[in-house]
Amino acid sequence: xxxxxxxxxxxxxGGVNTLGDVNQAIGLGxxxxxxxxxxxxTPTESLTGPTLVADVGTMAAVPSALFQVNGTAGTHxxxxxxxxxxxxxxxxxxxxxxxxxxxxxxxxxFAAYDALTTVTVFYAVSTTLCSITMSDLARx
Numbered sequence: 322x323x324x325x326x327x328x329x330x331x332x333x334x335g336g337v338n339t340l341g342d343v344n345q346a347i348g349l350g351x352x353x354x355x356x357x358x359x360x361x362x363t364p365t366e367s368l369t370g371p372t373l374v375a376d377v378g379t380m381a382a383v384p385s386a387l388f389q390v391n392g393t394a395g396t397h398x399x400x401x402x403x404x405x406x407x408x409x410x411x412x413x414x415x416x417x418x419x420x421x422x423x424x425x426x427x428x429x430x431f432a433a434y435d436a437l438t439t440v441t442v443f444y445a446v447s448t449t450l451c452s453i454t455m456s457d458l459a460r461x
Contacts, residue, residue: 364391364441368429373440377408378429384444390421390429395437 331343343349368378387405392398401421406414408430414422418434431437 364389365444367393367439367441369394369439373437376431376433376437378431378440378442380427380429380442380444382444382446383426384423384442385446387423387429387442387444389443390423391441391443392431392435392437392439393441394439395435397432397435398437401431401435 328343328347331339366380368380372379372381387403390401390403392401397418399419401416402419404414404416404420404422405425406412406422408414408422408424408428414430416422416430416432418432420432422430424430429440429442431440
């Protein structure tokens, strides 16, 4: 009996036995390389002025996945090591130089040492679809 399953669903929750087939079907290595090159050329959003205050950037949309954060203006610029966790409260993660912390929502905390004034971010939201991930993976 043959069934089909959406590749996006398999990537998000597939078992170990299916991920190899899915990665090969979509050319994951090529896709990731292309996405990273696009991130440098066309970021999803630029944070500056009112959206980057006191080392905290506020994005316009909540990402379903955050791929790259790049400090483009400030004392210590460049691609930042991305961490995920709380940015306020008793368990807040304080980023070291060259790092940033995404709270899983709209906010990214940057290291005070980096003194960034402009940041570009490359992310996807749940409504961002690519035709290859909407295809089916034939399974027998």
